[in-house]
Amino acid sequence: MDKFLLIGKSLQEIEKFMVDNNQSKFRAKQVYNWLYLKSVNDFDKMTDLSIQTRELLKEKAQICSISLKEKQVSKDSTMKFLFELGDGNCVEAVLMRFDNRANLTACISTQVGCAMGCTFCATAKLGFNRNLTASEIIQQIFLIQAHTGLKVTNIVYMGQGEPLLNFDNFIDSVKMFREQFQVGARRITVSTCGIIPAINKLADMDFQSTLAISLHAPDNDIRKEIMPISKKYQFDGLLDTLKSYTQKTGRRVTVEYVLIGGVNDSQEDAKKLAYAISKLKSNVNLIVYNPHEKSEYKKPSKENVMKFKYILEASGKKVTIRLERGADIDAACGQLSLKTKNK
Ligand code: SAH
Numbered sequence: 001m002d003k004f005l006l007i008g009k010s011l012q013e014i015e016k017f018m019v020d021n022n023q024s025k026f027r028a029k030q031v032y033n034w035l036y037l038k039s040v041n042d043f044d045k046m047t048d049l050s051i052q053t054r055e056l057l058k059e060k061a062q063i064c065s066i067s068l069k070e071k072q073v074s075k076d077s078t079m080k081f082l083f084e085l086g087d088g089n090c091v092e093a094v095l096m097r098f099d100n101r102a103n104l105t106a107c108i109s110t111q112v113g114c115a116m117g118c119t120f121c122a123t124a125k126l127g128f129n130r131n132l133t134a135s136e137i138i139q140q141i142f143l144i145q146a147h148t149g150l151k152v153t154n155i156v157y158m159g160q161g162e163p164l165l166n167f168d169n170f171i172d173s174v175k176m177f178r179e180q181f182q183v184g185a186r187r188i189t190v191s192t193c194g195i196i197p198a199i200n201k202l203a204d205m206d207f208q209s210t211l212a213i214s215l216h217a218p219d220n221d222i223r224k225e226i227m228p229i230s231k232k233y234q235f236d237g238l239l240d241t242l243k244s245y246t247q248k249t250g251r252r253v254t255v256e257y258v259l260i261g262g263v264n265d266s267q268e269d270a271k272k273l274a275y276a277i278s279k280l281k282s283n284v285n286l287i288v289y290n291p292h293e294k295s296e297y298k299k300p301s302k303e304n305v306m307k308f309k310y311i312l313e314a315s316g317k318k319v320t321i322r323l324e325r326g327a328d329i330d331a332a333c334g335q336l337s338l339k340t341k342n343k
Contacts, residue, residue: 003062006035007142008135008176021056035063036180039145066139068147078326081144082338085112085136089129091160092336093140095148096325105154108140109336110170111161116193117228118214120260122292122330122337123160132161134172141181155183157190158212160336164190164198174209185209191256196233196241203248212254212285213242217264218272226263239280246281255282256322258334259305260289261298270308274315284312284319290332 004017015028030048034040041063043054069090070082079095091109098105114121115128141152155177157163163170170190177183185208192199193214202211217223220235230238242253255277259265277284286309289299300308305321312319324332 004060005065005135006031006061006063007139008133008173008180010179017061021060023053023056027053031057035142036182039142039149041143041146064139064143066136066143068143071147072329072331074326074329074331076325078329078331079144079148080326080329080331081140081147083140083143085132090338091132091136091140092331092338093144093159094326094331094336095144095150095152098323103153104150105156106141106144106152107156107158108137109159109161110137110157110163110166110173114161115165116162118193118216119226120258120289120295120297121334122294123334125294126160126337131166131169134169134176137169137173138176138181141177152181153183154187155189157188158333162193162195164192164195164202167198167201171205189254193227193229194233194238195229196237199241199245203245207249208251210254211245211251212256213238214256214258215273215277216256216258218269218276222264222269226260235276239276242282243280252281252283255280255284256287257284258287258289259300259308261300261304263297265300265304265308267304267307267311270311274312274317277317278315282317284317285322286319287322287333288324290324290327290334292330292335292337294337 011028011032014032015025018028019025027049034046040046043057046054065086066083068081069084072080077097081093082090084090089112091112093109094107096105111131112129113126114123116124118124145152174188177188178185188209189212190209191212191214216227220230223230223235246253288305289297291299309319309321326332
């Protein structure tokens with residue numbers, strides 16, 4: 001019989017499990033606190049439980065179904081974690097601290113591989129294997145906390161996979177973060193390559209976290225060259241969907257734009273982009289392309305990056321340039337390709 005998987009379960013579900021196993025109900029709260037407040041990954045460390053209860057838990061329950069296989073630390077102290085799932089597949093997650101801030105941001109995966117085929121992204125080269133369950137999504141955070149002793153304060157769904165194509169598990173995992181891990185909705189961001197029907201669903205369900213859109217192009221011609229999804233969900237339709245999203249939710253979206261040298265980084269592109277998103281309630285986050293061995297693209301020049309930024313700012317947008325984190329350990333955006341696993 002499968003063991004009862006604890007991470008992801010609500011207090012009520014753990015209570016039911018305890019009662020079904022002839023334990024008193026209040027033991028559940030102790031287990032719950034060990035898991036979600038203290039990130040303890042070992043029944044023997046749950047010292048306020050009797051030995052008999054701990055033995056029962058070991059026999060009938062498991063804390064996680066995934067395990068940490070490898071951890072790498074970058075020069076800038078970014079950490080990359082390789083997790084092995086129960087079926088032997090692997091996914092990666094990244095933990096980043098930004099200077100002068102207490103925030104600790106975890107970037108987590110939602111799928112094994114990815115089906116979107118963006119030409120500049122290393123994860124795309126893996127192809128798609130399967131969706132993660134909601135529990136597997138949040139176990140990444142649990143294990144990061146258990147192994148570092150640190151509390152994750154912000155979560156970005158920007159690891160491997162397309163979160164909105166694993167919609168139900170993604171939504172369930174957001175609920176679990178909010179309820180079990182007590183992470184505020186405003187500290188959670190989901191990034192999507194633009195799955196129009198799923199964005200419409202989010203708009204209708206009072207999604208209180210931040211939606212980021214990997215736009216990466218000023219029009220459909222350039223976008224469909226680098227993001228095949230743009231053949232199905234086209235640029236103009238996507239912008240209309242985002243506009244109605246901001247109207248319905250009253251929330252601003254983040255437009256992500258990877259600057260790739262010679263592909264989408266000209267001043268002409270910046271002007272076109274500024275025009276295209278002028279009526280979209282949004283901030284812009286520019287990402288300098290991170291090179292990797294699986295693609296031939298080049299970084300943009302520093303000058304092009306600054307000019308691009310100025311043009312958008314002059315149009316009235318708030319623009320940030322995403323700090324590059326963890327590039328020396330292939331933990332930067334678009335570099336998550338399980339290199340360590342395949343070695
Ligand atoms: N599938 C979702 C979540 C991935 S988020 C999405 O597309 O938004 C990862 C972000 O890094 C995306 O914006 C992606 O387009 C970007 N990215 C991919 N490859 C990159 C690279 N080589 N350099 C910089 N950013 C990259």
